[in-house]
Amino acid sequence: xEIAFWILxxxxxxxxxxxxxxxxxxxCLLSLILFFFGIAGHYFLLHAEFLGAVQxxxxxxxxxxxxxxxxxxxxxxxxxxxxxxxLGGKWWAGMGTAAIIAGLLWAIIRKDxxxxxxxxxxxxxxYTALVGDIGRALVADWVVPLEAMAVLLTAAxxxxxxxxxxxxxxxx
Amino acid sequence: MDTVYQFLQHAEEVLRGIPLVGGLLARLYHALxxxxxxxxxxxxxxxxxxxxxxxxxxxxxxxxxxxERKALGRIQNRxxxxxxxxxxxxxxxxxxxxxxxxEDIVPRSADKFVHFLAPxxxxxxxxxxxxxxxxxxxxxxxxxxxxLLFAFAISTASVLALFMxxxxxxxxxxxxxxxxxxxxxxxxxxxxxxxxxxxxxxxGSLSTLAIARAQSGGILNVSHWFVFRPWGxxxxxxxxxxxxxxxxxxxxxxxxxxxxxxAGYHTEYSGFKFALFQLGEYLASxxxxxxxxxxxxxxxxxxxxxxxxxxxxxxxxWFFSKLxxxxxxxxxxxxxxPRVRVDxxxxxxxxxxxxxxxxxxxxxxxxxxxxxxxxxWIGTTLWLVLWFVTLNKLAATEKIEKRxxxxxx
Amino acid sequence: MGFxxxxxxxxxxxxARNFVGSYFDKERLVTVQYPEERVQVPENSxxxxxLVFDADKDPIGTMxxxxxxxxxxxxxxxxxYIVMDRDEKGKPxxxxxxxxxxxxxxxxxxxxxxxxxxxxxxxxxxxEKSQYGRFxxxxxxxxxxxxxxxxxxxxxxxxxxxxDAKLKADAEKKAKKAAPAAAKPAAPAPKPAAPAxxxxxxxAAPMARVAIPDDAPFTPEQRQWLSGYLxxxxxxxGTGVAPAAxxxxxxxxxxxxxxxxxxxxxxxAAEAPAGNWPWHDPGLGMQQRLDLxxxxxxxxxxxxxxxxxxxxxxxFDCRGYADAIATGAETDLSLCLPGxxxxxxxxxxxxxxxxxx
Numbered sequence: 001x002e003i004a005f006w007i008l009x010x011x012x013x014x015x016x017x018x019x020x021x022x023x024x025x026x027x028c029l030l031s032l033i034l035f036f037f038g039i040a041g042h043y044f045l046l047h048a049e050f051l052g053a054v055q056x057x058x059x060x061x062x063x064x065x066x067x068x069x070x071x072x073x074x075x076x077x078x079x080x081x082x083x084x085x086x087l088g089g090k091w092w093a094g095m096g097t098a099a100i101i102a103g104l105l106w107a108i109i110r111k112d113x114x115x116x117x118x119x120x121x122x123x124x125x126x127y128t129a130l131v132g133d134i135g136r137a138l139v140a141d142w143v144v145p146l147e148a149m150a151v152l153l154t155a156a157x158x159x160x161x162x163x164x165x166x167x168x169x170x171x172x
Numbered sequence: 173m174d175t176v177y178q179f180l181q182h183a184e185e186v187l188r189g190i191p192l193v194g195g196l197l198a199r200l201y202h203a204l205x206x207x208x209x210x211x212x213x214x215x216x217x218x219x220x221x222x223x224x225x226x227x228x229x230x231x232x233x234x235x236x237x238x239x240e241r242k243a244l245g246r247i248q249n250r251x252x253x254x255x256x257x258x259x260x261x262x263x264x265x266x267x268x269x270x271x272x273x274x275e276d277i278v279p280r281s282a283d284k285f286v287h288f289l290a291p292x293x294x295x296x297x298x299x300x301x302x303x304x305x306x307x308x309x310x311x312x313x314x315x316x317x318x319x320l321l322f323a324f325a326i327s328t329a330s331v332l333a334l335f336m337x338x339x340x341x342x343x344x345x346x347x348x349x350x351x352x353x354x355x356x357x358x359x360x361x362x363x364x365x366x367x368x369x370x371x372x373x374x375x376g377s378l379s380t381l382a383i384a385r386a387q388s389g390g391i392l393n394v395s396h397w398f399v400f401r402p403w404g405x406x407x408x409x410x411x412x413x414x415x416x417x418x419x420x421x422x423x424x425x426x427x428x429x430x431x432x433x434x435a436g437y438h439t440e441y442s443g444f445k446f447a448l449f450q451l452g453e454y455l456a457s458x459x460x461x462x463x464x465x466x467x468x469x470x471x472x473x474x475x476x477x478x479x480x481x482x483x484x485x486x487x488x489x490w491f492f493s494k495l496x497x498x499x500x501x502x503x504x505x506x507x508x509x510p511r512v513r514v515d516x517x518x519x520x521x522x523x524x525x526x527x528x529x530x531x532x533x534x535x536x537x538x539x540x541x542x543x544x545x546x547x548x549w550i551g552t553t554l555w556l557v558l559w560f561v562t563l564n565k566l567a568a569t570e571k572i573e574k575r576x577x578x579x580x581x
Numbered sequence: 582m583g584f585x586x587x588x589x590x591x592x593x594x595x596x597a598r599n600f601v602g603s604y605f606d607k608e609r610l611v612t613v614q615y616p617e618e619r620v621q622v623p624e625n626s627x628x629x630x631x632l633v634f635d636a637d638k639d640p641i642g643t644m645x646x647x648x649x650x651x652x653x654x655x656x657x658x659x660x661x662y663i664v665m666d667r668d669e670k671g672k673p674x675x676x677x678x679x680x681x682x683x684x685x686x687x688x689x690x691x692x693x694x695x696x697x698x699x700x701x702x703x704x705x706x707x708x709e710k711s712q713y714g715r716f717x718x719x720x721x722x723x724x725x726x727x728x729x730x731x732x733x734x735x736x737x738x739x740x741x742x743x744x745d746a747k748l749k750a751d752a753e754k755k756a757k758k759a760a761p762a763a764a765k766p767a768a769p770a771p772k773p774a775a776p777a778x779x780x781x782x783x784x785a786a787p788m789a790r791v792a793i794p795d796d797a798p799f800t801p802e803q804r805q806w807l808s809g810y811l812x813x814x815x816x817x818x819g820t821g822v823a824p825a826a827x828x829x830x831x832x833x834x835x836x837x838x839x840x841x842x843x844x845x846x847x848x849x850a851a852e853a854p855a856g857n858w859p860w861h862d863p864g865l866g867m868q869q870r871l872d873l874x875x876x877x878x879x880x881x882x883x884x885x886x887x888x889x890x891x892x893x894x895x896x897f898d899c900r901g902y903a904d905a906i907a908t909g910a911e912t913d914l915s916l917c918l919p920g921x922x923x924x925x926x927x928x929x930x931x932x933x934x935x936x937x938x
Contacts, residue, residue, distance in 0.1 A: 024283070026283065026286060026339055026340075027283075027285070027286070030286065030289075030336070033332060049316065049317070049318045049322075050318050050321065053318050053321040053322050053324075053325045054321070054325070056325035056326070056328070056329060057321070057324060057325040057328055060325075060328065060329050060332070061325065061328025061329060061331060061358070061361070062328070062358070064332070065331055065332075065335070065354060065358060068335050068339075068354075069335075069351060069354065072335065072338075072339060072347060072350075072351060073351075130317075131317070131318060131321075131378055132376075
């Protein structure tokens with residue numbers, strides 16, 4: 001199914017490029033959502049269906065909605081701004097970031113770097129048990145990170161409630 | 173799709189097995205598709221479910237609108253539409269023609285591209301939802317092993333349409349309406365999904381077909397339905413409430429009610445775009461009803477359903493009757509209960525439904541691990557009831573004292 | 582014993598009961614399927630006027646309207662247009678040739694009904710009057726406006742029976758008046774047209790007279806005006822002022838008055854020949870009419886003072902009434918209904934000037 005991969009990649013990359021180059025903030029957000037759909041499609045192609053569905057559920061259903069709400073509540077409500085200089089004109093900051101990222105990518109994609117991380121023979125994946133495997137792994141092998149994430153999320157939730165309460169108390 | 177494909181591969185034997193007309197049908201099939209190559213069979217097996225979904229469910233939507241109007245009319249001591257065709261049966265067609273021929277007004281300063289895409293983004297997830305709803309024994313358009321998760325993911329993608337519609341109208345009130353709608357939808361997704369998690373725990377699989385299959389057997393194929401279990405009943409209530417809030421049905425119809433910020437996110441839409449919004453909303457409601465039926469009401473199971481040709485037909489009949497009952501329940505609720513205020517809505521979701529859904533998950537675990545059935549029944553029921561009462565007491569707002577009226581004289 | 586959510590279920594039960602009941606119980610389904618069924622309107626409801634006729638076989642002949650044009654004059658938005666029917670010689674028939682009501686102007690105030698002396702125009706309660714145009718289509722003409730007395734009785738039974746009773750009583754009274762008069766051919770001779778001296782004695786008048794008391798603080802001019810006004814309003818007259826012709830018994834038959842009028846042509850100026858009455862135009866004002874009749878006989882001047890509608894409210898046409906007053910056959914100066922107080926006062930003034938009072 002090579003053709004599917006290429007089409008999907010084209011859509012994904014186009015979405016990403018539009019997301020950073022379009023002028024209207026809402027259009028940028030919509031292309032970002034297109035990008036997320038593309039990534040989910042890639043997950044489906046890799047037979048990681050659970051991950052693909054969760055990508056849609058979380059990234060599009062929560063993160064994109066959050067960005068949209070935040071955007072709608074700011075002055076970008078008109079959706080139009082005049083042309084602005086990227087990064088306030090500090091081109092050297094952009095160049096430096098690009099250089100760092102290029103270096104990282106080269107370090108990752110190098111042949112022997114990849115070989116150390118990936119298994120050498122194709123794994124025997126039983127598709128029907130994939131979700132169950134993830135679940136078992138989460139609560140058996142990786143329970144400490146799971147609980148740590150849970151604590152982190154709870155802290156974030158409590159923090160949000162506190163911030164909201166502060167405003168409510170201050171208003172009273 | 174798999175069922176259709178398998179049927180097509182073994183069509184002749186299956187058809188020959190049908191009494192009376194079997195031979196004739198088998199010969200007909202041989203004449204049409206006897207030596208067809210593989211890809212033709214594949215294409216047919218993909219096209220048939222798509223055509224079925226695209227033709228049957230919008231038809232159900234059209235007549236649901238008529239049934240809703242007539243039922244609401246009778247509840248309100250009046251007759252519903254009865255002028256267009258006998259008993260108003262041609263009313264949906266008249267509505268469709270009217271909306272099609274209306275002028276499509278796009279506000280001058282609106283974002284044309286997004287304004288155009290929003291109704292499309294409202295309909296696509298709703299139609300996609302039907303791809304994981306099993307309408308009969310083994311009859312599901314696509315048998316994904318993450319079927320339920322796919323359904324929830326798609327329904328969260330429908331949130332996009334809400335804020336696209338509100339944003340693109342370039343109307344402050346539409347924007348406000350859209351934000352309220354988004355807040356409502358994402359708040360009610362959480363207890364809804366957690367209620368579904370209880371069912372997934374009981375079944376052990378995310379596939380909708382497996383969930384439906386797990387509810388077969390028992391007395392008349394009925395007693396294994398999850399709604400007759402304590403945790404299943406609570407889950408059913410939670411899921412139904414969440415599903416009604418997801419598709420913005422009364423009593424959660426703040427996004428679309430006429431007296432709420434004009435019409436919320438679809439204020440500036442006229443003609444067919446408005447029709448598409450309505451289509452998307454009703455289809456989502458019907459699809460969610462279908463998923464509720466699958467998860468809690470036994471899916472296609474009923475007396476007489478089972479594998480095989482006639483069992484399959486009966487199972488389709490049972491599924492659509494149960495779907496009809498759920499739709500009627502939704503309409504009945506719409507005609508009865510008043511609209512909740514937006515702050516009441518949010519507090520209801522976060523303070524009562526979410527804790528209750530977590531409690532429900534614990535109840536399923538209890539049910540699973542307590543092996544002696546009677547104790548499991550009593551224990552689970554007590555657990556759920558106690559938590560329900562406690563949550564209500566905890567979430568109760570301040571006591572409202574009797575008002576003192578002071579008059580001018 | 583209220584469990585949480587009890588109200589919700591009670592609500593569902595109520596709506597279910599309404600739903601099921603709407604198939605069996607009439608009061609749970611209050612829809613009136615217009616246009617197959619209609620709601621019964623109350624008797625007093627009214628929409629637009631219509632004209633009443635009495636006999637089905639001759640609507641035009643038996644219609645009660647005499648084209649007196651009182652309703653046309655009284656209508657606040659002026660939505661009525663009437664043209665009296667005249668025969669080839671120009672003699673007015675006592676019915677309208679043209680009677681138009683513009684229902685887009687009519688404000689349904691019912692004033693035309695209230696002022697009609699002949700109970701000819703009544704309010705209909707038909708509300709289905711929409712047309713496909715806004716202008717000519719909304720003007721109703723005589724054929725559409727004529728509806729039978731049976732129809733009137735059907736839509737407004739109480740009113741119609743009251744009107745019928747009143748008309749019958751009036752007809753009987755008139756017949757009774759005519760009968761004894763016909764039985765006395767040798768009635769007392771009609772008074773000479775111009776009694777020389779005004780008789781101060783109050784006449785035994787058939788109509789009730791409201792007496793202005795002698796010690797009321799009015800000047801003579803005020804008394805004169807007031808009695809004229811009261812005469813016009815209630816068919817009564819002040820007794821303190823010399824009435825027109827106090828002596829003769831009221832109810833002098835018309836025929837004898839006509840004879841007397843014919844005999845009393847010794848009036849001062851020559852009368853204008855019949856038909857040549859330039860003032861006989863209801864569109865002219867009082868002063869215009871009097872100017873046109875300046876140098877004519879007293880009868881002509883009296884005629885000019887009237888409302889010129891030939892409506893026969895007084896029992897004569899305008900010429901006949903003037904002649905009757907001039908000869909003294911008719912003593913009541915306030916019978917001209919269209920003319921009201923203006924005519925009554927002018928008649929009194931003219932009679933005073935002519936010295937006939």
